[in-house]
Amino acid sequence: MTGPLKVAVAGFSAALVMGAFSGAALASSQAHGGPTNAKQVSASCSASGNNLIQDISFTTNQGTSTSLSGHVATPDHVVVAFTVPAACTLDEASIVSYQAPSGTFDANTASQQTVFRSQSGTNLAAGRHTLAVDVPACYFQVDFVRGAVIAHLGPQGSNNFYNAQGRLIASANGGSKSCSAGGTGGTTDSVCASSSPQPSDVSFLLGGSKTVSNLRGQAAAGEIVKATFTVPANCSMQLSLASYTAPLPYFTTASAPQQTLFDSQTGTFTGGVHSMSITLPTCMYQVDFVHGAVLSHFGPDFYEGRLISADNGGTTSCGATTSTPTPTPSPTPLPKNTPTPTPTPTHTTPGPVTTPTPSGSVLAVKATPTPAMAVLGTSTSTPDTGTHLAIGTAALLAVTGLLFLGLARIRPEEI
16 A cells, blocks of 8 residues: 555544544533533523512502502592513403492402402513503592402402402502492492593404403504493593504603604593594504593603503514605606608609600609619619719720630630
């Protein structure tokens, strides 16, 4: 075996050995939890139970607070805002107000409470959410809870209480007068007598197929949003539904002035069931269902205490596509004047000479080229030009002379 061949074989053998060693080392590393090229699994939700509801704040006619107790009065509108942690989903959260037999909680009489207003959100993804209710103008209880509303509390000693089920987040009791003469009911007149009557049974139909009780985390860009609600009897209230193009898929006070009103509907509604519909932009958006009139621009004014439900979202920047641009009208084309074909000038090639006949008919006379000219290929397009005729004659004589000279040089034996 030659030297170069031995070196090549040795190198190949070494490569095989190193490859086998590397493969074994990699297998050992993976078997013992070493690094691989596989993607890491994203972190799972680390919260559970009531800890799925964080960063809670309550806004009422009295202001904003982190607790309900001592911060609710009659008649108030209560908006709760909260955050679901990253990588988590909250099955359901609710806020509910009850008409109560007294201004303090008593488990023995809790079964006499009746639901006045409530709002729930389901399948709430990570992020910020809001729920809202109004408070009766009488003895009340307000509860913010994880899970669904309990329509009838108690009886005493049962597990049919939010606290007993471990779902109570915050609560408040208050009021200064009975809701009715019997102390167990109430009238809608008490709501309308208040300074801020509220709609009830609020729902939103999204994209014509999905119905939710809260907009937060449920809407999608380009959808039609239909709000349906009930106004208490003997009441009248102004409500608005509005959508905006937005610079971000979430709300910030700093970026809110950049929002532009996209679609809106406002009405003053009396007792009964009503609905309003708007369309969301196909880009990043904000949608608001509110008391009162629409704000065409944000900052320094915001809906704040007027907000009933809202959502932000979208994935694409609105840019120049926030509205369909009006096509630039094309100028009406003028009628085309088809140009009359320019007749081919008859003087390009001189036509035949015509001699008028006595009868008025035209007889075409062709100039026939002489045989010599035809042989020589001379032009006959201008038979009436003397110069051309002279040149043709001279050429004919020259050719004839050449022919004679050629014949003269032929020897007799070649004939």
